[in-house]
Amino acid sequence: ILNVEQSPQSLHVQEGDSTNFTCSFPSSNFYALHWYRWETAKSPEALFVMTLNGDEKKKGRISATLNTKEGYSYLYIKGSQPEDSATYLCALLTGNQFYFGTGTSLTVIP
């Protein structure tokens, strides 16, 4: 079992603030790093799939970076909106298994 850690566990920000959270993972046997957004009463949805060291991906106001050598990924949200409120999960794919972190719960206060 691989240990994937996310921090912080939860975060409350004001609407308009920018924020970021971290996913740390053991860098050996890395294949891909996934980010998912899980809104309450919905199913988790993929945000990014990252495979290469130095990868940077962007979708609207959300972006992510990947450092496979040191074993971390950052997720950034610029100008947070109430609809960004969700739990953000990262998952390490190694072999055929995904190892999920415990998630960062984001609440954006209007």
Place this chain on the structure above:
Amino acid sequence: DTGVSQNPRHKITKRGQNVTFRCDPISEHNRLYWYRQTLGQGPEFLTYFQNEAQLEKSRLLSDRFSAERPKGSFSTLEIQRTEQGDSAMYLCASSFPSGTRGTGELFFGEGSRLTVL
């Protein structure tokens, strides 16, 4: 195809009863995963199928748990003689393998929440 569907969405049962959950994946996906999520934790891997073959099982999956995917389409997860510790959200996800079609991202259902009294 509207995505991955799971049913029932909620199940309340008494300790000792058997429960079965069903997952209908996206039809083109040949991989299907089951995860369990408890409060404050991320999804924990239970098992996965490639087509109808169950390729990997977590040691979390005790003898009371069994999963099938007949004909490589829908899958069922059965829990026999449920215990209070089985109370959790059971998530199903499907995908293509990475490097084939798409990026290997998981498409999740909305989950089946089990409460064992």
